[in-house]
Amino acid sequence: MTRDDFQAEKAVVRRFHDELDTASAQTVGNVLARHVAPDWRWRGVHPFDELCGAAAVADRFWRPLMSSLARLQRRPDIFMAGLNETDGFESFWVAQTGHFMGLFDRPLLGIRPTARIVMLRFAEFNRVEDGRIAETLMFVDLLHLMMQAGQWPLPPQTGAHLVQPGPRTHDGLMYDPQDPARAQATQDAIHAMLKNPGRGFFVPDAAERLAEVWHQDMIWWGPAGIGAAYTIERYLRQHSDPFDKAFSKDCQSLGETCSIAEGHYGGFAGYPSMRMHNAGGYMGMTGAAQPADMRLVDIYRAQDGKLVENWVFIDILHHLAGQGLDVLGRMDAVHSGGG
Amino acid sequence: MTDFQSEKALVRAFHEAIETAEPLGLADAMAPFVAPEWHWRGMHPFHEQRGPEAVARVFWAPLMTSLKRLQRRPDIFIAGLNEIDGFKGRWVVSMGHLMGLFDRPWLGIRHTLRIVMLRYCEFNRVEDGRIVETAMFCDIPHLMMQAGQNPFPPQTGAMLVQPGPRTHTGICYEPQDPAKGEATLAAINAMLSNPGGKFHNVDEASRLARVWHDNMIWWGPAGIGASYTIERYIRQHSTPFDKGLSVGYRFNGHVAKIAESDFGGFFGWANLTLRNSGGYLGMTAGPGPADMRVIDMYRHEEGKLAENWIFIDILHYLNMQGLDVLARMDAVQSGGG
Numbered sequence: 321m322t323r324d325d326f327q328a329e330k331a332v333v334r335r336f337h338d339e340l341d342t343a344s345a346q347t348v349g350n351v352l353a354r355h356v357a358p359d360w361r362w363r364g365v366h367p368f369d370e371l372c373g374a375a376a377v378a379d380r381f382w383r384p385l386m387s388s389l390a391r392l393q394r395r396p397d398i399f400m401a402g403l404n405e406t407d408g409f410e411s412f413w414v415a416q417t418g419h420f421m422g423l424f425d426r427p428l429l430g431i432r433p434t435a436r437i438v439m440l441r442f443a444e445f446n447r448v449e450d451g452r453i454a455e456t457l458m459f460v461d462l463l464h465l466m467m468q469a470g471q472w473p474l475p476p477q478t479g480a481h482l483v484q485p486g487p488r489t490h491d492g493l494m495y496d497p498q499d500p501a502r503a504q505a506t507q508d509a510i511h512a513m514l515k516n517p518g519r520g521f522f523v524p525d526a527a528e529r530l531a532e533v534w535h536q537d538m539i540w541w542g543p544a545g546i547g548a549a550y551t552i553e554r555y556l557r558q559h560s561d562p563f564d565k566a567f568s569k570d571c572q573s574l575g576e577t578c579s580i581a582e583g584h585y586g587g588f589a590g591y592p593s594m595r596m597h598n599a600g601g602y603m604g605m606t607g608a609a610q611p612a613d614m615r616l617v618d619i620y621r622a623q624d625g626k627l628v629e630n631w632v633f634i635d636i637l638h639h640l641a642g643q644g645l646d647v648l649g650r651m652d653a654v655h656s657g658g659g
Numbered sequence: 660m661t662d663f664q665s666e667k668a669l670v671r672a673f674h675e676a677i678e679t680a681e682p683l684g685l686a687d688a689m690a691p692f693v694a695p696e697w698h699w700r701g702m703h704p705f706h707e708q709r710g711p712e713a714v715a716r717v718f719w720a721p722l723m724t725s726l727k728r729l730q731r732r733p734d735i736f737i738a739g740l741n742e743i744d745g746f747k748g749r750w751v752v753s754m755g756h757l758m759g760l761f762d763r764p765w766l767g768i769r770h771t772l773r774i775v776m777l778r779y780c781e782f783n784r785v786e787d788g789r790i791v792e793t794a795m796f797c798d799i800p801h802l803m804m805q806a807g808q809n810p811f812p813p814q815t816g817a818m819l820v821q822p823g824p825r826t827h828t829g830i831c832y833e834p835q836d837p838a839k840g841e842a843t844l845a846a847i848n849a850m851l852s853n854p855g856g857k858f859h860n861v862d863e864a865s866r867l868a869r870v871w872h873d874n875m876i877w878w879g880p881a882g883i884g885a886s887y888t889i890e891r892y893i894r895q896h897s898t899p900f901d902k903g904l905s906v907g908y909r910f911n912g913h914v915a916k917i918a919e920s921d922f923g924g925f926f927g928w929a930n931l932t933l934r935n936s937g938g939y940l941g942m943t944a945g946p947g948p949a950d951m952r953v954i955d956m957y958r959h960e961e962g963k964l965a966e967n968w969i970f971i972d973i974l975h976y977l978n979m980q981g982l983d984v985l986a987r988m989d990a991v992q993s994g995g996g
Contacts, residue, residue, distance in 0.1 A: 473812055473941065476988070478996030554994065562996035598943070600981015604810065606935070607946040607981030644937020644944030651813070657891065659815030659899035 324500040326401035326412060326582070329448040333401075333414040334495070336446075336453060341394050345386040349378035356453040363577075363591050364458045365615065366638035367429065367648060381458070384429070389422025389438065397486025398619060398631070399493045402503060402580030404447075406588070413580050415587065417443040417619050417631050418486065420460070424469060429462065430652030434469050439483045441543070443617040443633045445578050445589045457577060457589045459617045459633035464544035466651070473651045475604025478558040479540075479547025487621050487629055491584065498583040507581040509533070509622040526560070527552050535628040545603050545636045566602030570611055571595075587619035587631075598643065603636070605643070612642030662834050663738030663749060663919075666785040670738075670751040671832070673783075673790060674731055682723045685715035694791040700928055701795045702952065703975035704766065704985065718795065721766075726759025726775065734823025735956060735968075736830045739840060739917030741784075743925075750917050752924065754780040754956050754968060755823060757797070761806060766799065767989030771806045776820045778880075780954045780970050782915055782926050794914070794926045796954045796970035801881035803988070809881075810988045812941025815895040816877075816884025824958050824966055828921060835920040843959035844918035846870070847925075850957075850964055863897075864889050871964050878968045882940055903939025907932075907948050924956035929972075935980070940973070942982075949979035 336355040343351040352360075352374035362371045364381060371377050386392050396418035403409035419439040426433050441461035446453050466473060467481055486492055513533040530552050540549045540559055549558040572595045579588035592613035600607030615635035620627045637647050653659050673692035680688035689711040699708040701718055708714045723729050733755035741748035756776040763770050778798035783790045803810055804818055823829055855866040867875075867889050877886045877896055886895040909932040916925035929950035937944035952972035957964050974984050990996050 475810055475812060476991050478991055557995035559996070598981075600946075601983065601987055604812075604984075604987060605943045605982060606977055609944045609946050640943055644935075645942065646938060647941075650938055650941060654813050654815055658894035659896075 323403070325497050326414070327497060328451075329412045329414050330399070330401050330495065332448050332451055332453065333416070333446050337394060337416075340382075341392075343382075343386075345383045348382045348386060349375055352378050352382070356456075357449070360453060361455045362458065363456065365460055365462065365635040366641055368458075369638075377456075385420070385440075388424065388426045388428035388433065389420065389440065390425040392420055392422040395419045395421055395439075397492050398585055399495065400580065400582035400585050401494075402582045402586075405507070405579040406576050411578075412448045413445055413578050414448060415443070415445045415578075415580060415589075415619070417441075417492075417617075417633075419483070424465075428465075430648050430655075431462070431466055431469055431471055432655060438465050438468050440465050441484065441633065443589070443619060443631070445617070447578070457591055457617070459589070459615070459635065461543050461633060462648075463636055467544050471651060471655070473647050474545055477545055477547045477603070478562055479542050479549045481544065481547055484541045484548060484631070487585075489584070489621070492621070494583050494585070502583055503581045503586070505625065506584055506586040506620070506622040509625055509627055510581065510586050510620055513620075513627055526556055530556070533626055535623065535626050538627065539629045541629065541631045543632055543634045543636060545634075562602060566598050566600065567596040569599055570597035572611070574613075584622050585619065586622070587617065589617045591615050592635075603640075605640070605645075608643040610643075612639050614639050663751065664834060665788070666749050666751050667736070667738050667832065669785055669788060669790065670753065670783050674753065677719060678729065678731055680723075682720040685719045685723065686712040689715060689719075692790055693793075694786075694789045697790060698792045699795065700793065702797060702799065702972040703978055705795075706975075714793075722757070722777075723759075725761065725763045725765035725770065726757065726777065727762045729757055729759040732756045732758055732776075734829050735922050736832065737835075737917065737919035737922045738831070739919045739923070742844065742916045743913050748784050748915065749786070750915050751783045751785060752781065752917065752956070753783075754829075756820070761802075765802075766985050767992075768799075768803055768806055768808060768985075769992060775802050775805050777802050778821065778970065780924075780926075780956060780968065782954070784915070794928070794954070796926070796952070796972065798880050798970060799974060800984070804881050808988060808992070810984045811882050814882055814884040814941075815899055816879050816886045818881065818884055821878045821885060821968070824922070826921070826958070829958070831920050831922070839921060840919040840923070842962070843921055843923040843957070844916075846959045846962060846964055847916075847918065847923050847957055863893055867893070872960060875964065876966045878966065880969055880971045880973060882973045883971075899939060903935050903937065904933045906936045907934040909933065909948070918959075921959045922956065923959065924954065924968075926952075926954040928952055929975075940977075942977070942980075945980040947980075949976050951976050 398417045401414040404411045424434045424438040443459045445457040447455035549555040576588040576590040593616035594614040597611040598608040617633040619631040621629040676688040699714045735754040738751040740746035761770045761775040782794040784792035850870040886892045913925040913927045929952040931951040934948040935945040954970040956968040958966035
C-alpha cells in the first residue's frame with residue numbers, strides 16, 4: 321500500500337453526493353458534469369448496463385430514478401475507501417452501500433408506482449483520479465423494489481425478504497481516517513474466506529468448514545430473488561446449497577474489477593464476476609440453454625478475524641436476460657393484461 | 660353402434676366405487692371395473708401406471724388421504740368413438756373438479772383445512788365391460804394456488820376456480836343425437852386445421868373468428884390462467900405461447916379424440932414437444948425441447964367453438980427442463996431451497 325489516508329478521495333465523493341442529493345431531474349446532468357471525468361466510465365445493472373459520460377448517465381439512470389422516486393434521499397450504511405488490490409494497489413476507490421429512499425410516485429422501468437415509500441438497495445464503487453470520479457460501478461436491487469411494490473416477478477425465494485439494516489455495530493460510515501492495520505485484518509479475513517479449502521459448498525462438512533472463516537451468527541444480506549439468511553446453517557440451506565446444486569458443473573470465476581478494505585469493512589465488485597450455467601432449479605427457474613454472466617458486489621464486515629455480515633448485490637435481471645428471460649418486459653406486459 | 664349407455668354406466672359405477680371407498684380399500688374397489696393390465700396415464704409425478712393396485716397406491720389413496728370427503732363434481736360427461744383409431748375405440752370422458760377438505764399434506768403441498776377444488780379431466784377407454792386405458796389429468800399447480808403456495812411467476816390469464824359450461828348441458832348421461840356430436844367434431848377439426856399464418860399475424864383475430872366465437876373462453880391451466888374473448892386470448896395465451904415456443908415446435912399427434920352432443924376433445928401423450936426460447940411461463944430459455952401433455956375439451960355452438968377447457972402437465976414440462984417444482988416448493992417451505 322502506498323498511502324493510508326484516503327481523506328482527499330472521500331471528500332471528492334462526499335461533495336459529489338451532497339450536490340447530487342440536492343439536484344433535480346433537470347439539474348442532475350450539470351451536477352454530474354462538475355464532478356466526473358469527461359470520459360467517465362459508468363457500469364450499472366440491467367437494463368442500464370455500460371454508459372460513458374455525465375450526459376448519458378443523467379439521461380439513462382438519474383433522471384428516470386429522480387422522476388419516479390420523488391424526494392429521493394440517500395441513506396448510506398457503509399462508506400469506505402482504499403487502494404484497489406485487483407490492480408496492485410494502484411487506483412483509489414471509494415465505496416458506499418445503503419438505500420435510496422423516495423416516494424414511488426411514477427412508473428420506473430415498467431414497475432407500477434405505489435405512492436408510498438420505497439427503499440432501493442444500492443452499492444456504489446467510485447474510482448477517484450485527479451479530484452474527479454473517473455469510473456463508477458452502480459448496483460441497485462430492482463427486484464427488491466418490485467417486491468416492495470407488490471409486483472414480484474419470480475418464483476418464491478429461499479431466504480427472507482426485508483428492508484435490510486446496515487451493520488449491527490453502526491460503524492460503517494468511515495468519514496474519518498482509519499487504522500490501516502485494521503483494514504489489513506479485514507482483507508485477510510476476506511481472503512481466508514475466499515481461499516477456504518473444500519470441495520465446494522455442497523459437502524457434508526460445509527458447516528464446519530464455513531465456521532473456520534465465518535461467525536456462527538453470520539448474516540448473508542442477499543439480493544431479492546434469494547433473500548437474506550441468518551446463521552451458517554440457514555445460509556447453507558437457503559443460499560449455498562441451492563447455488564451449488566444448480567451451478568456445481570459449470571461455474572467460472574472471472575475475477576474482480578475492484579477489491580478494497582477499510583476499518584472492519586471490505587469487499588469487491590466484479591462486472592461480471594462469474595459465469596455459470598443453471599442446471600435447473602436455481603431461483604425457481606428451469607435449466608438454462610447456456611452459461612450466463614453474474615455481475616456481483618460483496619461487502620463484508622469482519623470481527624475478530626472472521627466475517628460476520630455480508631451485503632450481496634447480484635444483477636439477477638442481467639443474469640436472467642442472459643438466459644432469454646426479460647423480466648421487466650414480461651412484467652410490464654403482464655400488468656397490461658398481455659404477456 | 661352410436662349408443663354408449665353401457666360404457667357410461669360402467670364409468671359411472673367406477674366413479675361411485677372410488678368415491679365411497681376408504682383409501683386402503685381403493686384397489687379392491689376399482690378392481691371389478693378395470694382390466695388387470697389397466698394402462699393408466701397421469702401427470703407428473705404419477706406418470707404411467709399398470710393395474711388398480713399401482714393406481715390406488717400412487718394416485719387415489721394419497722389423494723383421498725389428503726383431500727377428505729372427496730367429492731367428484733363433473734361438468735362434462737360424454738362418450739364416443741375415437742376418431743384417431745378410425746372410430747373403433749369406445750371412450751368415456753369425465754371433466755370437472757374433485758372437491759375435498761385439504762386436511763393433510765399432498766405431494767409436499769401444505770394443507771389448509773379448507774375446501775380445495777382439484778381440476779381434472781379423465782379419458783377412459785372401455786372394452787368388454789372393463790376400463791382398459793385411462794388418462795387422468797389434474798391441475799396440481801391450480802390447487803397450490805388455492806392453498807396460497809403459487810410456485811410460478813405471475814401468470815398472464817386469470818386465476819379462478821373455473822365453472823363448467825355456460826349452458827349446463829355437459830352432463831350427457833342420456834343417449835344423444837349422433838348428428839350433434841358429428842357437428843361438434845367437425846367444428847373442432849375446423850379449428851385444428853384453420854388455415855392461416857402464424858399467431859402473430861395482424862389478422863390473427865379474424866383468422867380465429869372463423870372457428871371461434873368472439874366471446875370464446877379459454878379455461879387454461881394454472882401458470883397461464885383463463886382468458887375471455889378472442890382479443891384477450893391472443894394477448895394472454897397465444898401470443899406468449901408463440902413467442903416463447905415457436906422454435907423447434909413438434910406436433911406428435913393425439914391418442915384419443917371424441918365428441919358427443921355439443922362437447923368434444925382430445926388428449927395426447929405427449930401432444931407437443933417444444934423448447935422455451937425464453938419468457939414462456941416467466942421462465943428462462945429451456946436447455947432443450949420438452950414434452951407437453953395436453954387435454955383440450957371444447958363446447959360447440961352453431962358451427963363454432965365457444966368454450967375450451969385445457970389441462971397441461973406443466974410440472975412435467977418444467978421437470979424435463981431441470982426444474983422439479985414440487986420438490987423445490989417443499990424445500991422452500993421447510994426453510995431450505
